[in-house]
Amino acid sequence: TTPSSSDFIRETITEDLQAGRVSQVVTRFPPEPNGYLHIGHAKSIYINFGVADEYSGKTNLRFDDTNPLKEDSEYVNAIKEDVAWLGFEWDGLFFASDYFEEMYNRALLLINKGKAYVDDQSADQVRETRGTLTEPGQNSPYRDRTVEENLNLFERMRRGEFGDGQKVLRAKIDMASPNLNMRDPVLYRISHAVHHNTGDKWCIYPMYAYAHPLEDAIEGVTHSLCTLEFKDQRPLYDWVVRECEMPHVPHQYEFGRLNLSNTVMSKRYLKKLVDEKLVDGWDDPRMPTISGLRRRGFTPESIRSFVKELGITVAGGEVDYKLLEHHVRQDLNLRAPRTMAVIRPLKLVITNYPEGQVETLDVKINPEVPEMGMAQVRFSREVYIEQEDFMEVPPPKYHRLYPGNEVRLKDAYFVKCTDVIKDADGNVVEVHCTYDPETKSGSGFTGRKVKGTIHWVSCESAIPAEIRLYEPMLQEDADNALPFDERMNPDSLKVEQGYIGIDIKDAQPQEKFQFVRQGFFNVDPKDTTPDKKVFNLIVSLKSSFKI
Ligand code: ATP
Ligand code: MG
Ligand code: MG
Numbered sequence: 001t002t003p004s005s006s007d008f009i010r011e012t013i014t015e016d017l018q019a020g021r022v023s024q025v026v027t028r029f030p031p032e033p034n035g036y037l038h039i040g041h042a043k044s045i046y047i048n049f050g051v052a053d054e055y056s057g058k059t060n061l062r063f064d065d066t067n068p069l070k071e072d073s074e075y076v077n078a079i080k081e082d083v084a085w086l087g088f089e090w091d092g093l094f095f096a097s098d099y100f101e102e103m104y105n106r107a108l109l110l111i112n113k114g115k116a117y118v119d120d121q122s123a124d125q126v127r128e129t130r131g132t133l134t135e136p137g138q139n140s141p142y143r144d145r146t147v148e149e150n151l152n153l154f155e156r157m158r159r160g161e162f163g164d165g166q167k168v169l170r171a172k173i174d175m176a177s178p179n180l181n182m183r184d185p186v187l188y189r190i191s192h193a194v195h196h197n198t199g200d201k202w203c204i205y206p207m208y209a210y211a212h213p214l215e216d217a218i219e220g221v222t223h224s225l226c227t228l229e230f231k232d233q234r235p236l237y238d239w240v241v242r243e244c245e246m247p248h249v250p251h252q253y254e255f256g257r258l259n260l261s262n263t264v265m266s267k268r269y270l271k272k273l274v275d276e277k278l279v280d281g282w283d284d285p286r287m288p289t290i291s292g293l294r295r296r297g298f299t300p301e302s303i304r305s306f307v308k309e310l311g312i313t314v315a316g317g318e319v320d321y322k323l324l325e326h327h328v329r330q331d332l333n334l335r336a337p338r339t340m341a342v343i344r345p346l347k348l349v350i351t352n353y354p355e356g357q358v359e360t361l362d363v364k365i366n367p368e369v370p371e372m373g374m375a376q377v378r379f380s381r382e383v384y385i386e387q388e389d390f391m392e393v394p395p396p397k398y399h400r401l402y403p404g405n406e407v408r409l410k411d412a413y414f415v416k417c418t419d420v421i422k423d424a425d426g427n428v429v430e431v432h433c434t435y436d437p438e439t440k441s442g443s444g445f446t447g448r449k450v451k452g453t454i455h456w457v458s459c460e461s462a463i464p465a466e467i468r469l470y471e472p473m474l475q476e477d478a479d480n481a482l483p484f485d486e487r488m489n490p491d492s493l494k495v496e497q498g499y500i501g502i503d504i505k506d507a508q509p510q511e512k513f514q515f516v517r518q519g520f521f522n523v524d525p526k527d528t529t530p531d532k533k534v535f536n537l538i539v540s541l542k543s544s545f546k547i
Helices: 003-018 039-054 073-085 096-112 123-128 147-159 208-219 228-243 267-275 290-296 300-310 321-333
Strands: 026-029 058-063 093-095 116-119 168-171 186-190 204-206 223-227 251-255 345-350 358-364 374-380 382-386 406-409 414-422 428-436 456-458 463-470 493-500 512-515 519-523 533-540
Touching: 003 039, 003 223, 003 251, 026 039, 026 208, 026 223, 039 058, 039 223, 039 290, 039 300, 058 073, 058 096, 058 208, 073 290, 093 096, 096 116, 096 147, 096 168, 096 186, 096 204, 096 208, 116 147, 123 168, 147 186, 168 228, 186 208, 204 208, 208 223, 208 228, 223 228, 228 251, 290 533, 300 321, 321 512, 321 519, 321 533, 345 493, 374 382, 374 456, 512 533
Parallel strands: 026 058, 058 093, 223 251, 345 428, 463 533
Antiparallel strands: 116 168, 168 186, 186 204, 345 382, 358 374, 382 456, 406 414, 414 428, 463 493, 512 519, 519 533
């Protein structure tokens, strides 16, 4: 790691502005619309938009749509939605495919200058003759075609006279270059496919390495910020801009990709999970996609503060998923209303509480934020508690409910366990208690203390809710031997039938709550209906049930 490198891009920009090489910073976020955005893209978005913003510059959202086979307008729409949801406003909205005509004309220029040629070799032959790091490549037998012949063939490629793979246009640079990217890279390929934007207007498509620098130059991008795997392409990037005689000269800078522990971050793999229905679509709450994180309940603020903390480092490395969780906890702690909800219910009967009586208790919505005000919850003779808050035979230091022990029902009374009711198989189905009316919360009772406080929901008004608990989508795989789709964690989704209280009966999709003692939860926007609320666990509370 190079610690101070976190600012190398800002340093460059500052120098460029001071030296007058650049008058206004222009960046772009250039996704290929071949899948949904993931958390890694959020880093790139934050850097491109964030840096331009700091220098009062501009940022374009540009779809790098040069591969018709994989691209779709569904992805275009999803990407726009995700970037906007993250809180970024693009200046220009562009499609690389809108520049196809200009790119074609620049290719003609290259041919005219003797800098590009049509090659009849197959993709395999081109690869095989490229050489290695220690051996130079071999010139193609078609490398010395005349300008006229190249122009003629390239025009006929465009007209559709050849089949896929029959010909390519290659740059004529240097088959002995120490940089493999400079060994006559392919600039155009033939693909008779329908493009999401240009339909069947084209059957030749520019390669990324040729298209990207031209896109940047056309849009007046000053600083083209991309991930490290493009570093070796930088000389080619500069070659394309120069040889195509682009009036505006952009420059490429590279930063480290974000990798998250135990998380797949490649659209190809994510798409496979979606296509094979191993997940509930791109927005499955287990997915590291922006839409998945949104549905899970992550906030744009938490994602932004997470990527902000990562900074612009050259070093890649792996970031612990826990850091992302830390940011959402921080954000929701002071914003989310708190409520008592029971995930795995066990009925508690307070035998000395009057039958049919219901009390309304005023509780703070968020004790850390008094301005959030008060809510009302109900209390009655029967309440649900969490199964794990009762044990018939408690281990040492267990301060929750067990026969003979007294605990506080949060915001209500002390209750003391008197009896356990079991079914024929010996499972505990009901716990009986008595309560002490003197101990009501807020009454100032100091007569005695209890060590445990547990949460509850009054049975008479409890609202059933589906609660979805998540674990990492992938299982640990120490040697990374298994393909990702075989690493699906079978426990990554657990569905429980629990209860919420009437204080959150009007919860709307995407509303977030802290279920006290448990975690933060989001009302699922896809599966929640007027009759059934579904909650997604966003993240558990850090302290594991210590009260
Ligand atoms: P993937 O490998 O997941 O398909 P990609 O790089 O092919 O990703 P693009 O749509 O081309 O996806 O990415 C748009 C921009 O986002 C690029 O500039 C790319 O460098 C950047 N980007 C993609 N993944 C990450 C990541 N994990 N961390 C940081 N930036 C990323
Ligand atoms: Mg890409
Ligand atoms: Mg890709």
